[in-house]
Amino acid sequence: MSQEKIILYYCFAPVTDPTAVMLWQKALCEKWGLTGRILISKHGINGTLGGDINALKQYGKTTRKYPGFEKLELKWSEGSSADFPRLSVKARDEIVAFGAPDELKVDENGVIGGGVHLKPEEVNKLVEERGDEVVFFDGRNAFEAKIGKFKNAIVPDVRTTHDFIREIESGKYDDLKDKPVVTYCTGGIRCEILSALMKNRGFKEIYQIDGGIVRYGEKYGDSGLWEGSLYIFDKRQHMNFSPDTVTIGECEHCGAPANRFENLDVDGVRDLVLLCPDCAAKALGEKQAATA
16 A cells, blocks of 8 residues: 655756756656646756655655756655645746846855755754844745744745845845844745845845754744744645644634635635634635525
């Protein structure tokens, strides 16, 4: 009986022919029955896949044979191929869409000029040594922080990663340029880029969490500096790091504890709305009635 899992991974390295790598990756996934999403650009590869655990191991082993991808690390998570409706493999200008494909520079060692990588225990040590001087800076879309974030973190007003350059150039965060700033995101990839963009704009002491929130949560569960649930981009929508996870999100309709978003029509626009189970059931019932 096969056992299924989900892997998350990325690797920054020069890719001379993203289209050729895209076709190769698509063939690998189809061969082993994997579903999920992979993006390839001249800067590297970024993917989330679900499927049989042995097939995923073989996928990782084979992908590491590409020059520059030798250091690719798989982050394992609970789930299966059923969490992804299909396979999508695409070549893009960026593997994370910050809108700065020509500003980002990579070599065989990864991103050039990014923040200092900190392991989870080094994050805690930095806070122990420098206290309130340390600033946590959320590198995700703002809505993700509604259900989980680092304690006292700054959450920039961004709907997509495309908004980050405008946000950090706005002057709102100029007082942080001389402070120790720890950027964080789900698995670390967004901060690889964000930290470099921030350093290019005068932020002097920038760090990033090695492996992102996922690695930190695996290390400390809910006994560290993280609080709440982690938003994830598949049908699970969120994950908790322990049975002790506190629900910090609030239902946007009634204010009750909530950690699940529903995709609803808001003033004629599709949007993710954070709802408690009761309000979600009511909203989805009204939605079904409207389309009946």
